[in-house]
Amino acid sequence: MSIFQIAVDGPSGSGKSTLAKGVAARLNIMYLDTGAMYRTCGLCAIKKGIDAKDEAQVNKMVEDLNIEVKFEDGIQHMILDGEDVTGQIRTPEVSVAASDVSAHPSIRRKMVDMQREIAKSQSFVLDGRDIASNVLPNAKYKFYVMAPSSVRAERRLAELNERGDFSQNYDEVLRDIEYRDHQDMTRAVSPLVQVPEAIVIDTSRQGIEETQDLLISYLNEA
Numbered sequence: 001m002s003i004f005q006i007a008v009d010g011p012s013g014s015g016k017s018t019l020a021k022g023v024a025a026r027l028n029i030m031y032l033d034t035g036a037m038y039r040t041c042g043l044c045a046i047k048k049g050i051d052a053k054d055e056a057q058v059n060k061m062v063e064d065l066n067i068e069v070k071f072e073d074g075i076q077h078m079i080l081d082g083e084d085v086t087g088q089i090r091t092p093e094v095s096v097a098a099s100d101v102s103a104h105p106s107i108r109r110k111m112v113d114m115q116r117e118i119a120k121s122q123s124f125v126l127d128g129r130d131i132a133s134n135v136l137p138n139a140k141y142k143f144y145v146m147a148p149s150s151v152r153a154e155r156r157l158a159e160l161n162e163r164g165d166f167s168q169n170y171d172e173v174l175r176d177i178e179y180r181d182h183q184d185m186t187r188a189v190s191p192l193v194q195v196p197e198a199i200v201i202d203t204s205r206q207g208i209e210e211t212q213d214l215l216i217s218y219l220n221e222a
């Protein structure tokens with residue numbers, strides 16, 4: 001069977017990761033969470049005391065950035081300087097640092113090269129912000145996943161609480177989401193955009209399984 005890619009882009013908390021992961025499992029193909037890669041860059045900046053907004057500092061960090069993506073039984077692990085940091089990249093602090101650091105071209109060049117290399121040899125569902133517009137503009141299928149920011153904030157809060165993280169209340173989570181939306185959509189390099197050919201999926205309209213069914217129905221139609 002030929003190799004194909006499914007690009008799933010959308011804002012923070014839109015449910016794109018849950019959707020992309022679920023669809024990949026149902027199609028028995030690989031799933032790449034590109035946000036996890038930028039999160040690992042954000043974590044690297046925090047660990048090294050680098051200001052993620054400062055271009056010169058970030059450019060210096062990129063020179064010896066040592067990030068690997070490993071798949072174990074199909075599950076993505078993020079490795080930073082030889083350490084598995086998969087469990088450390090979902091905190092509110094890392095979310096903001098990831099958004100800040102991902103605005104710099106030097107970081108994006110490195111991550112995009114890695115993403116293209118990973119996705120070239122097998123069928124993949126990739127989720128992110130610039131998959132359809134930049135990473136894989138020739139992807140066979142392109143989706144733009146969205147939900148109102150209030151719904152996204154509720155989900156993100158529930159996710160944090162489930163992990164035992166009660167560091168933020170609803171208003172703070174909403175504020176972070178709006179900060180990241182603004183930054184991810186307005187940055188100069190590869191901002192989050194909905195490419196004209198993308199199929200829009202609003203995840204607030206139905207449950208997880210129905211949303212997966214909907215996406216898969218578009219694949220069958222194409």
Ligand code: DC
Pocket residue numbers: 012013034035036038039095098099102103127128129130131180184
């Ligand atoms: O999807 P996420 O929330 O895990 O992504 C974390 C940050 O990484 C997000 O604020 C923007 C950035 N990102 C990006 O710029 N490009 C991607 N392809 C994926 C994520």
